[in-house]
Amino acid sequence: MNVGYLFEDQKIFDVVVWSPPEVRQSLSDVRDVLVEKTDRHHVRLDEIADVSIVSVPTVIKHFGVAPYIDVVANVDGRDLGSISRDVESRLQTVEFPLEYYPELLGEFVERQDAQKRILGVAIAALIGIFLLLQACFRSWLLALIAFLALPASAAGGVLAVLISGGVVSLGSIVGFFAVLGIAARNGILLITHYQHLEGQEGVPFDVDLVIRGARERMTPILASSAATIAALLPIVFFGLIPGLEVVQPTAIVIIGGLVASTLVTLVVLPALYLVVGSRADRQLDLGLASA
Numbered sequence: 102m103n104v105g106y107l108f109e110d111q112k113i114f115d116v117v118v119w120s121p122p123e124v125r126q127s128l129s130d131v132r133d134v135l136v137e138k139t140d141r142h143h144v145r146l147d148e149i150a151d152v153s154i155v156s157v158p159t160v161i162k163h164f165g166v167a168p169y170i171d172v173v174a175n176v177d178g179r180d181l182g183s184i185s186r187d188v189e190s191r192l193q194t195v196e197f198p199l200e201y202y203p204e205l206l207g208e209f210v211e212r213q214d215a216q217k218r219i220l221g222v223a224i225a226a227l228i229g230i231f232l233l234l235q236a237c238f239r240s241w242l243l244a245l246i247a248f249l250a251l252p253a254s255a256a257g258g259v260l261a262v263l264i265s266g267g268v269v270s271l272g273s274i275v276g277f278f279a280v281l282g283i284a285a286r287n288g289i290l291l292i293t294h295y296q297h298l299e300g301q302e303g304v305p306f307d308v309d310l311v312i313r314g315a316r317e318r319m320t321p322i323l324a325s326s327a328a329t330i331a332a333l334l335p336i337v338f339f340g341l342i343p344g345l346e347v348v349q350p351t352a353i354v355i356i357g358g359l360v361a362s363t364l365v366t367l368v369v370l371p372a373l374y375l376v377v378g379s380r381a382d383r384q385l386d387l388g389l390a391s392a
Contacts (some may be wrong), residue, residue, distance in 0.1 A: 123259035246373040254284035257361020258354035276354025284362040315371040326363045
């Protein structure tokens with residue numbers, strides 16, 4: 102019977118009263134144990150306490166000075182996020198005794214913390230990519246239209262995740278990073294090719310320049326995208342086998358992002374370059390002249 106706690110060297114030890122074997126053979130024997138009162142009279146334990154058999158944890162751990170008990174459950178058939186939200190909502194309806202409180206831990210909570218850290222890194226990466234694009238093109242407008250391919254490719258990855266079940270995992274986030282890099286590369290290659298045609302080959306800026314540049318970059322962009330998708334499709338279809346279940350979300354996001362990035366690079370970016378390209382060139386010429 103736990104009757105108190107003993108504190109020693111910042112550790113807590115339970116103080117337990119352990120009766121002789123002959124008085125704990127049955128529940129009635131325990132109820133008949135005589136307890137001495139302050140007036141030196143004795144009463145049966147059953148008269149001053151509720152004696153019953155209940156289930157108790159075999160091990161009680163401590164975090165600091167607070168004891169805690171782990172309640173563990175395995176998840177099958179549903180994703181961790183939805184189950185964790187259901188458990189949290191149920192816990193809010195349960196009234197716990199004073200000084201008792203629940204705390205939801207486990208893989209889902211750790212994954213949420215990791216996703217928050219990765220989100221901060223992603224924001225910093227996007228800012229860095231935009232500044233690098235501006236340094237590459239020496240034009241804020243050209244950097245902006247190349248940067249627009251990044252959210253479009255990310256939207257394709259999100260759509261692929263929703264079609265596949267709507268579960269965002271760490272593998273999915275890694276796939277988003279890969280898609281952003283591919284989209285930025287395709288945009289840089291297309292715009293630099295336009296600049297090469299205009300500056301090195303003397304092609305005047307007009308619709309024919311935009312169409313020619315998109316046509317000449319279409320084959321390498323489509324070839325690289327098709328090769329990447331073909332390499333990732335087996336992972337998507339056989340991702341449930343051991344060893345591929347972690348890589349499958351990454352492959353799904355990359356495929357969806359590649360499709361969206363390819364369409365944006367070959368259709369949207371040429372139209373935007375036609376609208377703002379000449380203006381960006383004038384800004385570049387003014388900047389060189391003032392320098």
